[in-house]
Amino acid sequence: MQKLVKPMEAADQPKNIAQVSPSGSDTSPKFVYRAWYCGAWADELGDNLLARRILNEPIVMFRDEQGAAHAISDICPHKFAPLHLGKHLGNTVQCPYHGLEFDGSGRCMHNPHGDGKVPGAAKVRSFPLLEKWGVLWIWMDPDFAPDESLLPDFSQLTDPGRRTIKGMTHVKGNYQHSLDNLMDLGHAMYLHQASVGTTGTMPKVEQKVVQDGKSVSDLRLYRNMMAPRFYAQHFPDPSREMDFWSDVQWFPVSLARNFVGAAYPGNARTADSVNQLGAHFLTPETHKSSHYFFANSRNYALDDAAADAAWVTWQETALSKEDSSMVEAIQQYEADVERLGMRPVLLTVDAAGMRVRRLIQQMTESA
Amino acid sequence: MQKLVKPMEAADQPKNIAQVSPSGSDTSPKFVYRAWYCGAWADELGDNLLARRILNEPIVMFRDEQGAAHAISDICPHKFAPLHLGKHLGNTVQCPYHGLEFDGSGRCMHNPHGDGKVPGAAKVRSFPLLEKWGVLWIWMDPDFAPDESLLPDFSQLTDPGRRTIKGMTHVKGNYQHSLDNLMDLGHAMYLHQASVGTTGTMPKVEQKVVQDGKSVSDLRLYRNMMAPRFYAQHFPDPSREMDFWSDVQWFPVSLARNFVGAAYPGNARTADSVNQLGAHFLTPETHKSSHYFFANSRNYALDDAAADAAWVTWQETALSKEDSSMVEAIQQYEADVERLGMRPVLLTVDAAGMRVRRLIQQMTESA
């Protein structure tokens, strides 16, 4: 059941939203632990040991002999050596320093020293992993069992009726700045002029913000405009005016799916449209950096290498450079924003993003 | 009206001066705001957006359609994006992220979103700029109107009877370390042996320290010496002994003019002398870094490209490398100096520099 949220007018900002400042959330930063995060693309993990810091935890991922993926703490409890510098031995990771071996549950399975007894304290934390839709989803809360029902649907990623292009980048910024970016796709009109073919002006838009349980959607429709080149080029007559939409939906805590496309007037969001589903997973590395996993799944030109290349270019320019550079620039000004006590001025475009910030803040407080 | 200040003997240091340690001023650092700083050379600013951090404020400078220069905060009040990454549109700067436009007064002149109303809070701080003598002077105090009478005379920079060579560098050091350097030009005998042609020994010097209101001068005259090559080479017989002087005058807070030259005995500081006026503007970037603007205006060899090149070399070696490297090395030892509780030992050469430090400390305390 959906609840419609009227887009906020600037003059109509609720006081309590105005206090959820981007900088405020970093003054005493907390992570949300009771949630699924993208730990890795599943195909990043073969026979290798994959080290990654997630929610500030140093983690090493590996597969056992049955191919099941595991994630354990990367810090050996003996001398604190990084396990990922060791060897992958069947079902275990062998510490590079003294040869202790740990399995996917974090238990030490072998101590080569002395009488070989394993000290009771010789274990590391294990993090539940769920492999689904080509993603290794990681559960970071040690106090609650992982709950698969909390995982939103990203079946698009392995939908045989779509073509998916994946990638990732590292962002030197808090993940919430990236979520701000995603929850207001209108920024494309300015920030992505080069990559998406927008014109640097803001066309008239019909905007709706919808909250469905803990999920928040921002829906935008631009009628009778010259659609951005990226989409228009797949139509017989790209010079005709079209309807263009860019919808985005957020799921706790750092997952978003966007739905963008163009169609001749009256056909927006129908089967006749040229559309793509975007997946955006912003996994916090630290409070000031993130792993940004992205994928674009299109319903057109499925076997078209040029279309593949165009989406690779899109990811390398719009997502990895334009969006992420902006997030990093904002992160660099964070200390100034805090020093100056600045509060963000809210515009109509921020209704969804601020709602997301408020929900995240509630989650950090209740956790 | 000038007040003569006897150079201090090392044994005769006033207690209160001895307590103005270079490190002390950085333990609880404060800037002086009620003053003109060099924000930029005027010719740095054409159609571009010029970003610069000054007294720890991120600032963007631009010219309006009439050519008047403006300086406003670089942090967009909406999502805290850096305005200097946006576009220069006539009289405004357009934010790169969502297209808000700000004019030189800091007001938001255009909101392309929703009904286009501009939220009352959508404004940024504006910093008064005064363009004079080829400099964009910036006034950093929000509580006091800019006072042009506080600007000392640097008309030398655009004096048609002189030839001026300008430049700037970035120094990873507190500006007061650079002022120490300038207020004791005797350091040239050691630090600038390569660039200025000194000999690594200290000749006999007549030194006077003069305070005139809030300005401090250090005047030095070396009689009957072999003048440094840099000056001597412009005389018919460079092998004759000459009088050589190097005077320097400081104006609050970070402006200095030096007057250096050589003449045959008895002609020091007269029209027959070969002299140059140096301008040195040390604009604090942070408490640990500075923008160093420098200019040398000579009264000889006005149309001499070789003389131009010599002064460019001087700026690149003596000022940007020798002086600034020394300041940076001192800055790097600052944490050690504080940890060890070191107080600077004072020599006669420090009389002017310590007076300047004391005046700056008074200004920070009264501000």
Add this chain to the structure above:
Amino acid sequence: MQKLVKPMEAADQPKNIAQVSPSGSDTSPKFVYRAWYCGAWADELGDNLLARRILNEPIVMFRDEQGAAHAISDICPHKFAPLHLGKHLGNTVQCPYHGLEFDGSGRCMHNPHGDGKVPGAAKVRSFPLLEKWGVLWIWMDPDFAPDESLLPDFSQLTDPGRRTIKGMTHVKGNYQHSLDNLMDLGHAMYLHQASVGTTGTMPKVEQKVVQDGKSVSDLRLYRNMMAPRFYAQHFPDPSREMDFWSDVQWFPVSLARNFVGAAYPGNARTADSVNQLGAHFLTPETHKSSHYFFANSRNYALDDAAADAAWVTWQETALSKEDSSMVEAIQQYEADVERLGMRPVLLTVDAAGMRVRRLIQQMTESA
């Protein structure tokens, strides 16, 4: 008189040792000052000024006209310029900034300014140096006279019956992590597989830990094994099983000598064996970095350039890369270890290392 210490079983760890965590020692880190440290290899110091930070003190070393080595503070007491950027003038160092000259006792011997009187405060701290066995040993405690009897015997370094290969590296890690490494040479079975020719498994070992006064030794004998290639290759029949031993002895605070070799069964540690003495001096630079001086003195192949090269390679790979990279990786996890409140799990191999940590902790507390 030696006291035998039984190797600890993991289940038998004394509570007070368990509390000497590697991270714990860095939470409120202290250095031990009443000890000799390796300041430099003697042949690093000729006519040059040698700057080195030791126990967080910036120091400059130089030789006087008689060749005697001196170490004084590198911070000029006048303007805090680094003396090592100045000139070496016979018996003094001349400050690069204003020409003050300091001799090896730290006294200012020349002030070129004003009347030339030297202010009483114009002096720097001097650190006693002892040149012996090719090492400049430095004494860091200002409150106690240097005590040569505290210097352990490293005459091996200049023993004409041995061939010594020396080197040094910089380690971005606390010196105690490096001592942990040295006090458990069994790590070679895992960490040095490539460089030393071990097999990545742990052979049966006879281990003894001996404390002799304030010195701690860890003695290990592996009987009837295939000796590591590095040693076996010097025997007529390298394919025979041998006895292999690796002993290490620690002396306060950061000096270690190891004794490693191979022999046909029954000849371990005898004149018939192929052995080498290693010297390892870990001089703290800061609490998070060290100067690692190492030397290997062998009793075989004295005039063999290939053996020289092999030991150079050993130092460049096993010591500078494998060991030091591990120490640096552990240092990088230190903040995580502290945040997570991790205590090291102890194994039998840690008996000597933990005893060393406990003795160092006692020294920091009594100092």
